[in-house]
Amino acid sequence: MKIRIIAAALATVAALSAPAAYAQNFINVLTGGTSGVYYPLGVAIGKIYSDKIPGVKTQVQATKASVENLILLQQGRGEIAFSLGDSLKAAWDGDEEAGFKAKLDKLRVIGAIYPNYIQIVATAESGIKTLADLKGKSLSVGAPKSGTELNSRAILAAAGLTYKDLGKVEYLPFAESVDLMKNRQLGATLQSAGLGVASLRDLSSSSSITVVSVPKETVDKIGPPFVSVIIPANTYTGQDKDVPSAAVINYLVTSSAVSDDLAYQMTKLVFENLPELANSHAAGREIKLETAATGSPVPLHPGAIRFYKEKGLIK
Numbered sequence: 001m002k003i004r005i006i007a008a009a010l011a012t013v014a015a016l017s018a019p020a021a022y023a024q025n026f027i028n029v030l031t032g033g034t035s036g037v038y039y040p041l042g043v044a045i046g047k048i049y050s051d052k053i054p055g056v057k058t059q060v061q062a063t064k065a066s067v068e069n070l071i072l073l074q075q076g077r078g079e080i081a082f083s084l085g086d087s088l089k090a091a092w093d094g095d096e097e098a099g100f101k102a103k104l105d106k107l108r109v110i111g112a113i114y115p116n117y118i119q120i121v122a123t124a125e126s127g128i129k130t131l132a133d134l135k136g137k138s139l140s141v142g143a144p145k146s147g148t149e150l151n152s153r154a155i156l157a158a159a160g161l162t163y164k165d166l167g168k169v170e171y172l173p174f175a176e177s178v179d180l181m182k183n184r185q186l187g188a189t190l191q192s193a194g195l196g197v198a199s200l201r202d203l204s205s206s207s208s209i210t211v212v213s214v215p216k217e218t219v220d221k222i223g224p225p226f227v228s229v230i231i232p233a234n235t236y237t238g239q240d241k242d243v244p245s246a247a248v249i250n251y252l253v254t255s256s257a258v259s260d261d262l263a264y265q266m267t268k269l270v271f272e273n274l275p276e277l278a279n280s281h282a283a284g285r286e287i288k289l290e291t292a293a294t295g296s297p298v299p300l301h302p303g304a305i306r307f308y309k310e311k312g313l314i315k
Helices: 002-017 038-052 066-074 085-093 147-158 174-182 198-206 216-222 260-271 274-280 282-286 302-310
Strands: 026-030 057-061 080-084 107-123 138-140 168-170 188-193 209-212 226-231 243-255
Touching: 026 038, 026 066, 038 057, 038 080, 038 260, 038 274, 038 282, 066 080, 066 085, 066 107, 066 147, 066 243, 080 085, 080 107, 080 147, 085 107, 085 147, 085 243, 107 147, 107 198, 107 226, 107 260, 107 282, 107 302, 138 174, 147 188, 147 216, 147 243, 174 188, 174 198, 188 198, 198 209, 216 226, 216 243, 243 260, 260 274, 260 302, 274 282
Parallel strands: 026 057, 026 080, 138 168, 138 188
Antiparallel strands: 080 243, 107 188, 107 209, 107 243, 226 243
16 A cells, blocks of 8 residues: 555656656647648648657647637647637737637737738639639639638628629638639639738649739738738649749647647647658648747747757747
8 A cells, every 4th residue: 555655655756747748648630621731730740740759649630710710729729729810910900700709818829921912713614814803703712700701701701792793602621612613603803811821722723723923012902910922823724834822821729728848849840841841741841940930929938948948049
């Protein structure tokens, strides 16, 4: 009996003295739809963590992306998540119109990653070639209150359009939107994602498409966090010219409930394993350590700050 009591006491002491990183031994990675960019990058990050953080188990969860991810983090139902910058700002501000009933005050940032390109793609037979051509036509704007749908509202407003100007509005994830376009039930889709997103590659390989331009003057009307970018020629089959568009920076986000040690490990392992992320999706090639600690509308996690100080990015 005494031996059992002593053993239990020693186990308790060992648990209390264990590093905080190992006390929190489960990481749920919140991503997006399986046909988007967040998911393959999330799978790669989950594997890095499970391989390189001793005693930690990971799960990769497909979600409706930014807005849902941030709400789940606030509720303690995830440890790291992907989010668009405008959704992140709306969550921190408690923007009810964007889907946040109150300020999500537990959010903390791991780092800035790659830009999400606003990619408006129409079937060639729809006749949609410009933003103005969307009037009276059908458009999928992303899942309701998702980061993509918030982007859709912003782009349309800057072009002088509302949902009421469209012939039909579909609130669908990427893959479902493409399926409708293939079946001639939808004219166009707006997808906010990294370049080369699987859903649009699939569409362009089986149908004639038009990548619709978002001119710089339209992007300038919205302002930060939107920036003007170019979708390079041949990103998709049949796209033989560069196309101007808009982009929003993505972030990896965690919560204040995650320990400093674990957040440090999560940050360090992402930026020390960028080749693995690049191999998982082309968007991973655009993730740079040099810009990771900049521009966030939400405070960095203390664990992330520790890593960036070690790298000389924060004084």
